[in-house]
Amino acid sequence: MFEATKVGRTVSKQDYKEQQEELRTQLLAVQRDLRASNIPVIVLVSGIEAAGKGEVVNRLNEWLDTRGVQSFAFWDESDEERERPRYWRFWRSMPPRGEIAILFGGWYQTPIEHRFKGYCSEAELDGELNRIVDFERMLTQDGALIVKFWFHMSEQDQKARLKELSRDDKSRWKMAPDKSKFSEHYAAFEQVAERIILHTDRGISPWYLIEAGDRRYRDLTVGKTLLHAIRSRLAESTTEEPNGQLGGPELPESSSAQITLLDQLDLSRSIDRDDYKSRLKKLQAEINELAWTAYNQKRSIVLVFEGMDAGGKGGAIRRITSSVDARLFRSIPVAAPTDEEKAHHYLWRFWRHLPRAGHMTIYDRSWYGRVLVERVEGFAADAEWRRAYSEINRFEEQLVDSGVVLLKFWLHISQDEQLKRFKDREDVPYKRYKITDEDWRNREKWPQYKEAVNEMVVRTSTKHAPWTLVEGNDKPYARIKVLSTICDTLTEALKNPPAPTAGYLPCGEKRIQNEK
Structure with missing residues (x-):
């Protein structure tokens, strides 16, 4: 040639x-x-x-x-x-x-x-x-x-x-x-x-x-x-190509035929307050030890938190950050993209915050905004959010292939519990900053968000990066489930170094090290 x-x-x-x-x-x-x-x-x-x-x-x-x-x-x-x-x-x-x-x-x-x-x-x-x-x-x-x-x-x-x-x-x-x-x-x-x-x-x-x-x-x-x-x-007028995804199947118009994964969650689950306090203390001490072990082993950790508004993401994150040494983690609150971020591919702003080896990054909302908020609110074209599922899967696969421990949490609550929390935020002075007119508007699109979440989990809960669905009506129960999942996953991941992964690079790096 x-x-x-x-x-x-x-x-x-x-x-x-x-x-x-x-x-x-x-x-x-x-x-x-x-x-x-x-x-x-x-x-x-x-x-x-x-x-x-x-x-x-x-x-x-x-x-x-x-x-x-x-x-x-x-x-x-x-x-x-x-x-x-x-x-x-x-x-x-x-x-x-x-x-x-x-x-x-x-x-x-x-x-x-x-x-x-x-x-x-x-x-x-x-x-x-x-x-x-x-x-x-x-x-x-x-x-x-x-x-x-x-x-x-x-x-x-x-x-x-x-x-x-x-x-x-x-x-x-x-x-x-x-x-x-x-x-x-x-x-x-x-x-x-x-x-x-x-x-x-x-x-x-x-x-x-x-x-x-x-x-x-x-x-x-x-x-x-x-x-x-x-x-x-x-x-050229457009660069769009067929996105190759037709979406989910068209379901019959009966309620029993349209049950989603979220409907199967038992939101009545709760935990005794005394049991919560003792388990919380133990889990926080354990996650701190595991974070230091990961640091010594040069294993990065990425935690992703998504959920309905007022679903308890902030509270769960605070139980992690209050127990891990501040030198080991960064918490990234994800809001509407800035002009600089809009000028790049939507994944760019998440790649730039990936942690160094041995450190932890916590994303309070994440790249899943493309298939949730941007999909429901019309900020992304159909072709954009439909192809995002495969883009996200490849992104997460690269993280795991490189040795990153990746955990994804969806914190779910009922509509009634959300309404209760919204009113509580309006009544308590130090919580008022959490509630906005946009939160109230989003409640009107609950069915659309529920459909989007279901498809998100179906398409992106993979072997290398599964979703953990958390029953969030009882905040203590949700926090314990999040912390327990993190501790169990880290304990297992840190037992052995990551296995060789697909592609030429890991093998190549291994052979280079052997030659040295």
Whole structure:
């Protein structure tokens, strides 16, 4: 497939000079149009060694307005990145809508290196490539434009370029031992690259193979290709694709045929107050010990709390935070997204708060807002919230695969109990801040929320991330159930390190450690 990148295309100095001025003008014009759109542009720059990837990025930064462009390299991992799921570093690099991010290698760099060095099998590589395809589909369905460039040249041209670079003081940082001998493994690397490109070359995010032997040809081709891609995307009326989900089945119109999972909860469950106090004290001491054990084992914990308004989420969370050392956790109250958050994919604001290894993040409401509030209130289009189920499942699977202990709680109460709590909040001065006009309006949509919750649980209660439904009419009972579930799950999870997971990365990392 790389034959077309070895035909010897060139551009003369005069032609380059004439075309560069016009191209630069057009790129700046399309960049201004891009700013007024809701389209983030992600440019992936990859290819064989010595193809001039850095030179291309420098040229793009010269031609474009750098106030709307950011560049990111991923050759080194910081401590922060190593202590979180791998894709955390890429989510942090996502551009806001209307801007451009240029990623050196991006999410392809590590799969290429691991397969090339034999750290993973072809089957493991294919597993990771499937994840990449899903990831790119998710971004493009949210409106992003992904432009992927692969720079290639003949083996002879690469040897000449490497020799040239070895004599250039400014580029000696690139000449690490394994890279200086890269041309010796040209054929093997080309084979790996072909497999990766064929697997991930999709209509929504195609690869552009660029012949890199002649610098002037290379740079003009990249600039023109990027210009055309952005122009085409701006001209499209929509990026929506069939979401592939028809929703739940149409149910008969009798009450007994429309029973949901929430209807099966016994909301009369309660606990004796003396029993509550003694168990609470014991569980809080246990969860504190488990949090420190998780810290020492470098196991992250993510707790997700959802529920009807006044369902008791805050009270349950306070029983956790009052027992765990404050240096080990962060509590994230999730409200309406800010302008910065709206400028990104809805999962972006949750990825950025994921805990470091050994720490805990508590989400007071979460990414499930997409299939609850945004669905019921009409803030998300049908296609957006319908595809969110699979997006959320893949997100949570990545967390668990990386060793995160993930627990999800839905705290449920009856309509009568909610009304009682709403009135109590209005009557008690220090509770009035908890009740708003929006809470009262939401009560009118109880059936719609109930339907949305049922479908949410059905579609996202998975083996790796099951839901715990909590009977919440009696607050003490609900708090004990939450704490008991956390303690039991952590006790089991911390007995042994996480098992190897699907995909090439865990095996690759294990083999790297064995070599060291």
